[in-house]
Amino acid sequence: MRHLLSIEDLGAAGINEILDLSDTFVEVSGRSIPKVPALRGKTVAWLFYEDSTRTRLSFETAAKRLSADTMNFGVSSSSVNKGEGLRDTVETITAMGVDAIVVRHASPGVPWQITRWTDACVINAGDGWHQHPTQALLDCYTLRQHFDSLEGRHIAIVGDIKHSRVARSDLLAFTMLGAEVTLVAPQTLLPPSLEGWPAKTSHDIDAVLPSADVVYLLRMQRERMHEALLPSLREYRAGYGLTLDRCALLADHALVMHPGPMNRGVEIDPEVADLDRSVVVEQVANGVAVRMAVLYLLLGSGVELTGGAR
Amino acid sequence: MAERERRMTPPFGGVFQARSEVLSADDMERALRRISHEIIERNHGLDGVVLIGLQTGGVWLAERLGQQLQDIEGITPPVGTLDVALYRDDIGLRPVLPEAATAIPVDLAGRIVVLVDDVLFTGRTIRAALDAITDFGRPRAVQLAVMVDRGHRELPIRPDFVGKNLPTRRDEAVDVHEHGVDLGEMVK
Amino acid sequence: MSLVIKGGTLVDATGTRRGDVRIEGDTIAAVGDGLTADRTIDAGGCVVSPGFVDLHTHLRQPGREQAETIETGGRGAALGGFTAVVAMPNTDPCMDSAAVIREVIEWARTAPCDVFPTAAITVGRRGEALSPMAELAQLGVRIFTDDGDGVQDDRLMKRALEYSVGLTPFTGGQSVTLAQHCEVSVLSEGGSMHEGEWSSRLGIPGQPSEAEELMVMRDIALARATGARVHLQHLSTEGSVEMVRRAKAAGLAVTAEATTHHFTLTDACCADYDPVFKVHPPLRGDRDVDAVKAGLADGTIDAIATDHAPHTRDSKELPFDQAPPGMLGLETALALALTELDIPLETLIGLLTWRPARIAGIDDVHGGPLVAGHQANLCVFDPELEWQVAGAAMASRSENSPYEGRTVRGRARHTVLHGEVVVHDGEAQR
Numbered sequence: 002m003r004h005l006l007s008i009e010d011l012g013a014a015g016i017n018e019i020l021d022l023s024d025t026f027v028e029v030s031g032r033s034i035p036k037v038p039a040l041r042g043k044t045v046a047w048l049f050y051e052d053s054t055r056t057r058l059s060f061e062t063a064a065k066r067l068s069a070d071t072m073n074f075g076v077s078s079s080s081v082n083k084g085e086g087l088r089d090t091v092e093t094i095t096a097m098g099v100d101a102i103v104v105r106h107a108s109p110g111v112p113w114q115i116t117r118w119t120d121a122c123v124i125n126a127g128d129g130w131h132q133h134p135t136q137a138l139l140d141c142y143t144l145r146q147h148f149d150s151l152e153g154r155h156i157a158i159v160g161d162i163k164h165s166r167v168a169r170s171d172l173l174a175f176t177m178l179g180a181e182v183t184l185v186a187p188q189t190l191l192p193p194s195l196e197g198w199p200a201k202t203s204h205d206i207d208a209v210l211p212s213a214d215v216v217y218l219l220r221m222q223r224e225r226m227h228e229a230l231l232p233s234l235r236e237y238r239a240g241y242g243l244t245l246d247r248c249a250l251l252a253d254h255a256l257v258m259h260p261g262p263m264n265r266g267v268e269i270d271p272e273v274a275d276l277d278r279s280v281v282v283e284q285v286a287n288g289v290a291v292r293m294a295v296l297y298l299l300l301g302s303g304v305e306l307t308g309g310a311r
Numbered sequence: 312m313a314e315r316e317r318r319m320t321p322p323f324g325g326v327f328q329a330r331s332e333v334l335s336a337d338d339m340e341r342a343l344r345r346i347s348h349e350i351i352e353r354n355h356g357l358d359g360v361v362l363i364g365l366q367t368g369g370v371w372l373a374e375r376l377g378q379q380l381q382d383i384e385g386i387t388p389p390v391g392t393l394d395v396a397l398y399r400d401d402i403g404l405r406p407v408l409p410e411a412a413t414a415i416p417v418d419l420a421g422r423i424v425v426l427v428d429d430v431l432f433t434g435r436t437i438r439a440a441l442d443a444i445t446d447f448g449r450p451r452a453v454q455l456a457v458m459v460d461r462g463h464r465e466l467p468i469r470p471d472f473v474g475k476n477l478p479t480r481r482d483e484a485v486d487v488h489e490h491g492v493d494l495g496e497m498v499k
Numbered sequence: 500m501s502l503v504i505k506g507g508t509l510v511d512a513t514g515t516r517r518g519d520v521r522i523e524g525d526t527i528a529a530v531g532d533g534l535t536a537d538r539t540i541d542a543g544g545c546v547v548s549p550g551f552v553d554l555h556t557h558l559r560q561p562g563r564e565q566a567e568t569i570e571t572g573g574r575g576a577a578l579g580g581f582t583a584v585v586a587m588p589n590t591d592p593c594m595d596s597a598a599v600i601r602e603v604i605e606w607a608r609t610a611p612c613d614v615f616p617t618a619a620i621t622v623g624r625r626g627e628a629l630s631p632m633a634e635l636a637q638l639g640v641r642i643f644t645d646d647g648d649g650v651q652d653d654r655l656m657k658r659a660l661e662y663s664v665g666l667t668p669f670t671g672g673q674s675v676t677l678a679q680h681c682e683v684s685v686l687s688e689g690g691s692m693h694e695g696e697w698s699s700r701l702g703i704p705g706q707p708s709e710a711e712e713l714m715v716m717r718d719i720a721l722a723r724a725t726g727a728r729v730h731l732q733h734l735s736t737e738g739s740v741e742m743v744r745r746a747k748a749a750g751l752a753v754t755a756e757a758t759t760h761h762f763t764l765t766d767a768c769c770a771d772y773d774p775v776f777k778v779h780p781p782l783r784g785d786r787d788v789d790a791v792k793a794g795l796a797d798g799t800i801d802a803i804a805t806d807h808a809p810h811t812r813d814s815k816e817l818p819f820d821q822a823p824p825g826m827l828g829l830e831t832a833l834a835l836a837l838t839e840l841d842i843p844l845e846t847l848i849g850l851l852t853w854r855p856a857r858i859a860g861i862d863d864v865h866g867g868p869l870v871a872g873h874q875a876n877l878c879v880f881d882p883e884l885e886w887q888v889a890g891a892a893m894a895s896r897s898e899n900s901p902y903e904g905r906t907v908r909g910r911a912r913h914t915v916l917h918g919e920v921v922v923h924d925g926e927a928q929r
Contacts, residue, residue, distance in 0.1 A: 021409030022409050024409055024412070025394070025397075025409060025411075025412070025413070028412065028413055028414075029397070029413075032446060032447065033446075033447070033448070034446040034447075036446070037397035037398060037443075037446070038397070038398055038442065039396075039397040039398070067397075086813055086816060086817065087816060087817065087818065088813075088816045106818065108818030108819060108820045108821060109701060109702040109703050109772065109818075109819065109820065110701065110703070110771075110772025110818065110819045111772075111818050113771060113772045114772055114773075114816070114818065114819075128702070129702050129703075129820070130702035130703075130704075131701060131702030131703075132702070166702060169700075169702060192699035192700075193694045193695060193698065193699050193705055193707070194694075194695045194696040194698075194699040195699065196695075196696040196699075197696060197700065198699075198700075297397075
């Protein structure tokens with residue numbers, strides 16, 4: 002596989018391969034000089050059409066720990082603002098001789114389009130509502146640190162599923178690794194069709210929590226109120242927020258996850274975010290190691306990554 | 312022969328076929344004991360000595376050396392492991408293996424690091440190891456112990472402790488395992 | 500100079516038979532056996548039919564000549580077997596005034612295909628005020644439409660229909676038709692493909708079937724209330740087809756068209772995010788495709804239209820949700836109908852010729868029949884010829900064919916426009 006576009010392309014074997022390798026990079030990240038020369042001479046370009054300081058910093062840290070050179074194609078300050086088309090931008094970056102393009106775009110499918118215009122590796126860092134494969138990988142890695150296996154585990158993904166690339170990626174990743182997933186959301190925040198989705202759905206979070214090994218909360222965005230998808234954030238919190246009271250329904254070992262940034266007091270109560278069972282900070286830390294593994298596998302290892310529907 | 316070496320030695324993915332035994336299990340045991348004595352002699356004891364086995368063929372040898380040193384001096388020096396795949400200049404030829412972990416048990420600053428590997432060939436693995444060691448601190452000295460030195464160096468690197476000097480042809484292969492050392496070829 | 504088309508199978512509204520067609524000037528002079536003339540065109544193994552009529556073509560002129568012009572679009576039409584196309588008004592400036600309509604008619608004079616301009620129902624297609632419909636009707640406009648958008652305001656649409664009924668003094672007695680792009684915009688806003696299984700999976704905002712069906716429902720109700728002629732453009736859903744079927748059974752003056760892509764492609768085509776498959780209304784599901792085919796077979800749908808919508812390469816390389824909707828259709832329509840529709844040849848030709856000609860109010864000149872004294876607008880096509888679709892080889896200035904690389908069956912060999920051979924052996928003559 003030359004690109005990382007969708008978590009689906011990896012399959013269970015490909016996911017496990019990356020997670021296994023991530024151990025190596027967790028070790029590297031723990032060194033006093035957390036830097037190895039593995040990708041010296043390689044250049045990685047950031048093409049972020051949508052602001053995402055967190056994801057970009059995580060990728061940037063990963064690349065630098067591998068000694069890759071990085072360049073930021075600042076979309077807001079560059080030729081894109083002067084009307085340059087996607088293809089011209091990609092061909093320009095490619096002509097400079099980059100080895101990988103990490104792309105984030107508000108429009109779904111852009112990473113797929115880009116692969117037609119470049120011979121660099123394309124890594125999807127989030128496309129619209131569609132996919133965010135490295136988020137799914139770091140979530141799986143975080144879970145693996147707590148559970149031997151996801152086989153038979155029950156994961157509840159709660160919140161705005163419809164507009165969430167995290168939900169679309171994680172659902173596929175979790176189920177490929179053997180977990181059962183329940184999507185918990187009001188009907189207006191579920192996708193129009195769940196045909197072919199390997200998940201159950203529920204509108205009753207209190208009924209789902211007792212059997213959940215993991216509660217994965219999604220960020221609730223304020224603009225959804227304007228689209229008449231919800232009456233108010235207050236009503237959302239009452240129906241679907243993970244409050245301290247609701248936490249009491251969880252099994253002792255159950256974990257709370259969130260891709261960040263959190264809306265404390267909306268989808269998650271401030272106290273819940275700080276409980277021991279909340280692994281949000283681990284997710285962020287693991288993000289760097291997992292992204293190192295992805296960059297190394299695509300750029301430096303010389304081995305073919307397993308998977309490859311595409 | 313370690314899995315990674317087997318996969319990465321021409322003809323890639325072949326199988327090692329032994330032609331002759333170079334060292335028996337007993338020979339190897341004697342060589343390890345001699346090397347242990349040399350390490351103690353050279354460093355006037357084991358003060359500050361750390362053994363680092365190179366993944367994957369040097370790891371078990373480092374452990375065996377550690378036991379011998381314990382038998383002789385009554386002290387077990389710290390034994391660590393190092394994977395140099397991320398430091399190789401021929402990256403791509405040696406993929407990182409998840410099971411080939413790096414574990415450095417102590418801060419290396421001011422220590423005497425004895426790198427341990429099974430076969431010394433071109434010297435490139437050792438060069439990478441020297442780079443890697445630097446990232447873990449500044450040792451007082453770095454020494455090199457190998458079971459077999461088969462020649463064909465491509466870099467100015469020499470071993471401090473050698474089990475057996477073995478002249479070979481480039482297309483031959485050397486396999487160091489628990490029961491001794493064999494010379495042969497990779498066959499596909 | 501006279502011309503004879505020899506040895507073809509003649510198919511028109513009067514039936515199927517073998518025979519030669521002799522043309523003098525712009526008129527069919529005789530139909531029979533053993534006819535001769537100054538020039539002979541071989542139609543052996545071919546079907547001779549009236550020239551095709553497309554109720555739905557975007558020629559882009561004025562305003563977006565880099566994508567298509569009346570000349571290049573007209574040439575593509577001729578190569579596809581069409582002798583008449585009805586041009587949509589979403590040009591720039593919009594076809595909502597006598598000045599623009601006159602320009603379009605003037606430009607079309609030299610095109611290798613007759614071009615009949617529609618005009619917008621509302622000024623600037625903005626859905627706020629009626630365009631000067633009487634003045635435009637006087638210039639020859641017989642179909643009004645805001646195509647590209649539906650008329651959202653219920654009251655305005657009702658007024659437009661009412662007003663259209665009284666336009667006969669300006670048309671020499673002919674009725675005009677209001678054609679609707681059925682799409683309730685608040686329901687489809689932001690959408691780029693059919694809302695359903697595929698849009699959910701691909702994370703592409705969807706356009707639900709109801710967005711189309713609610714407007715179909717409204718316009719049928721308004722047709723009943725006003726008695727005006729309503730034509731529903733590019734029907735794409737099962738529900739729409741069923742509503743039209745019932746409206747026709749009730750005797751309402753409602754007609755409908757379906758595009759070639761809506762009976763050949765589904766929303767699954769969008770899986771690779773290639774904007775060439777983005778179109779409005781969107782490609783729907785399998786059930787919808789089946790319903791459209793059934794509607795074409797049983798007469799519910801009156802015409803096969805192309806919704807030929809050229810777009811430049813750059814614009815189709817935008818992200819899927821930003822790329823403009825639309826696909827080429829003129830040169831592939833016949834082949835797709837022959838390849839994908841399991842209906843009698845006479846029915847198929849009716850959908851491409853005399854039925855759309857009647858809706859467009861041009862059946863005195865286009866759509867046959869192939870009898871002496873009639874205008875010589877006809878198409879000679881080989882129904883068995885297999886060929887491979889290639890956007891770059893088309894006459895259009897654009898290349899956005901969704902059928903690129905597909906092997907299809909059936910192709911126009913000769914097209915005769917007012918007695919002139921504008922396509923001979925698959926080659927455009929001007």
